[in-house]
Structures are given as C-alpha cells and as structure tokens.
Amino acid sequence: MERAVLGQNRYMHGYGQFCPVARASEIFAERWTPLVLREVISGHHHFNEILKGLHRISPSVLGQRLRTLERAGIIEARANPSGRGSTYYISPAGRPLVDVVRALGIWGQEYLELKREDLDPDFLMWQVFKHLKNDLLPADQRVVRFDFKGLRQSYWLVLRRDDPDLCYSDPGFGEHVMVRADLETLTRVYLGELDLKAASATGLVELEGPRDLVKSMATWFPASGYARFARPVKYDRTKRSFIRVEMPARSAATA
C-alpha cells in the first residue's frame, strides 16, 4: 500500500533522461508512431483513412497516438467544418520529422531483407490502389483481377479515371485483365526490386488479357515511394527465392 508513497513506479513510460535523443524517442520511437506519421505525410488526413493504412492498429491506439503527436506539436488537428471529426496535418514543428521518417524508409529499403511476415495481400492491394495516378488511368473503365498463388482471396481493381475502386469481390463489370503472381513477387515489383515487364516476360507474373491493356499495366501500376532506393533482385530457380543482383560498379573500369 505504501508503494506509491515510496516514489517512482517501477515502470516509467519515458526514459527519465534529459538527453534530446531520449526525449524525442519517447514520442517518435513508440510503437506505431512512425507509421502514423508516414500516413499523415503521404496525404492521409482522416482518422479512418489512417486507420486503414495502418491496418492492424486499433482505433483506440490510433487516437492515443494522434493525441500524443498533437500535444507534442508534431501534428495539427483541424476541426472539420462539418463539425464532426478532424483532419490531421504535419505542423511546422513536425516538419523536420518528415525527413526522419523518410530516412528510415530509405535505410530500410536499402538494408533490410523482405521477410515472410511482412507480406500482406490486403496491404499490398491497398497501397497499389492508393497510389494509382488518375491521369494515367484509362478513360473508360477497366477491371483488373489480381490472384495470388496459394491465396483464395482475389482482388478487383477498377480502373476508372478520377474514380478508381478496389473490390474484394467481383464487382460484376467483367474482367479485362487477369494478374496472377506470388504475393512476394508482386510485392517486390511494387517495391521496385523487380521490373514488371521483365517479371512478366519470364512468367514470374502472369498477365492475361488484350495485348494493349496488358502492356499498359506497366504504366498505371504504381510503385512505392521508396522504389528508387530499391536493390534489384532476380529469382533464383534453384534456391526458389529472390537474390540481390549486385550493381556491377564495374562500369567505371570499362571506361
């Protein structure tokens, strides 16, 4: 009963250090927080939108993180004119952290191997969907079906300029293109480690449909914002896995 009187609880949420790295880490380096920032930075400003992008976070934790970030001055919560809810934006004080998030991403892209547990078809399709560029979509509606080997769930991407859609069951508009690939393969394509055309040429990604539509996929299929920092891989059939193809850097010698 006297325990509280004796002073500090055994568990302190913070680090109890005045060091600026420690104080910043108390906020920034907490579970989910960098990902919340990633979402806000990449243009998702509504609660449920962020929730969806985080995908396994619970609403209460997201609320808690948003409040912490707001109290720390990192994000601004602007009350919606409609009266209900807020939209969240990076604040001036939070701007420097944009670069920190970005640096983390670049580093991860360059040095971290993709693990089995990182793969998630829902998340992949959501990312693909969210990064579709309107002006690259066909003017008249086209439906692309994605099948992942070994998974029952299919996805239908409705390409429709200015109003694309992602469906988890057949929307019933017909299917113009069929994409069939390993989840890992398509993920690596999205991440920029694998070229879509090359992958489809070698059969790693199977495409079915009208020739021009199939060819157009390389245009509208988006890539991760970190794709340019990707290390290219190729599929090793004997190892049945992807291995990095080293950039020769020998080109200097040939000059």
Added chain:
Amino acid sequence: MERAVLGQNRYMHGYGQFCPVARASEIFAERWTPLVLREVISGHHHFNEILKGLHRISPSVLGQRLRTLERAGIIEARANPSGRGSTYYISPAGRPLVDVVRALGIWGQEYLELKREDLDPDFLMWQVFKHLKNDLLPADQRVVRFDFKGLRQSYWLVLRRDDPDLCYSDPGFGEHVMVRADLETLTRVYLGELDLKAASATGLVELEGPRDLVKSMATWFPASGYARFARPVKYDRTKRSFIRVEMPARSAATA
C-alpha cells in the same frame, strides 16, 4: 488448443507491412533502441558502459537489443581479444542511422520542452563526467563538489588530467570548488540553454572557491553535443520557471 492452428497470434511483434518505413521502425523505433545507438555512436562500446549510460535499462533488455541490432546488421560485435565479452561498433550498414539519431536529437533539442521527469542528477553528472575533455583539465588534481538544491546526494568530480573521476561520496582529497544549483538549472546549462557565466552572475548557479578555479569552470564544464541547437532560456522570477528568450531575428532589419 486449436488456437495456434488458426494462425496468427493476436499480438504480432512486427507490423506485418512490407513498407520500408514499417520494417525499419520494427527495429529502430523500439523502446530503448535509439538510445542504445546513441551510446554506441558517442563512443561507448562496452556492455556495462552502455548499460550505465542508459541507466534504467535492465541488462537483459540491453542484451536483447544489442543482439537485434547485430542481426539487423546495424552494429558489429567484435569479440574482445581477452576472450571475454565483445565491443560494439556501428557497422557500415548502420551508419545511415547515425544521422537519424542525430536528427532526432536536434529536433528534440529545438522543439521539446524539458519536463520535470527528464531531470536526473545521476544521469547529469554521468554525462558531465563522460564529456570532460582531458586536455582542458587542470594538471594538478582539483575536486569540485556539486550540490543540488533539495537533494541530499552530492557528487564529487575529481578533475585530474588523463584520469578524472566521479564520486558519490567524499573522496577525501579536499574540496576546491563548490557548485550549488537547482538540478534543472544545471541541466539547462549542460544542454546549452543557459550560459554558465551568466547563470553564476545572476546567482542561479552558486560557485564557491578560489577565483581562478571558479572562472576556469566555464572552460572545463562540458556541454551536450546538441548544445549548439539549444533555444536559450532565461529564468522568470515571477513565474519561477524558465522561459525561452526568442532570438530577435531583427538583426536583418537593422542592416
């Protein structure tokens, strides 16, 4: 019993996202990890040294973090020639994260207020001690006693070129200088928010001892590595707290 068969446990340590930010955050943005890196970066390569700098981490957690960092390729554990233990160094793959840690520190220094719970006399004195520059120390031994208002524990800093020491009880060499201040005040001096000379002139920091020795303190008393990014403060006697003194930025207009 079937729960395991049904698949994923409720709690997943990782985020289950292939996004590079998520994968990097799984490692970097975990409790204690940025601070472990801070220690290694700032020249502490031995287990117990890091342990001491982290100060409230438990040895098992530190071991766990070091292993994770090593497996991720961020640090190298070099076995000691003596056979026992290892020394830890940032690896080439971890080098980019040095900048991330630094950016976090700079941001924290610039935008985060110092809170009551961040203050810790042990940690402060340890930092001061670790950052003493040998070549700035007096050739013949001098003992400086630090008293913090309201705290019983005193600290004795033994200034001795090439072999300084920090004691938690009177080392018995006499006391040449006596420093008395608020814990918060001296912390802010160390952080670079407050100038030592100015603080002692206004009595915020009380110094007793031979004139030359007292004056020399501004020389050997070290500052945080992030001091140059500090926002200066002054003490507001009516509010009984420190407030930021804004940099006028008016100087441009005067030109």
Added chain:
DNA sequence: CGGTATCCCCCGCGATACTG
C-alpha cells in the same frame, strides 16, 4: 567485467462495442 536466466507484475495493445 560481460552477459544470460528467471521471475513476475503490470500495462500496452488488440478486439469489440458503442456513442454522437
């Protein structure tokens, strides 16, 4: 000195329901 094993508490977080 350098690190691991153990133990156990507590709280973080995931799931879900619910409210405006």
Added chain:
DNA sequence: CAGTATCGCGGGGGATACCG
C-alpha cells in the same frame, strides 16, 4: 464517419540473481 470506452490477455521489461 470519427472517434472513445471497456475488457482481458499476453508479453515486454524491470529487478535480481547468477555464471564464466
């Protein structure tokens, strides 16, 4: 649609002992 309240669990991590 935008969040908040509640609940129960599981494991993270703090303290400590211990081993090489």
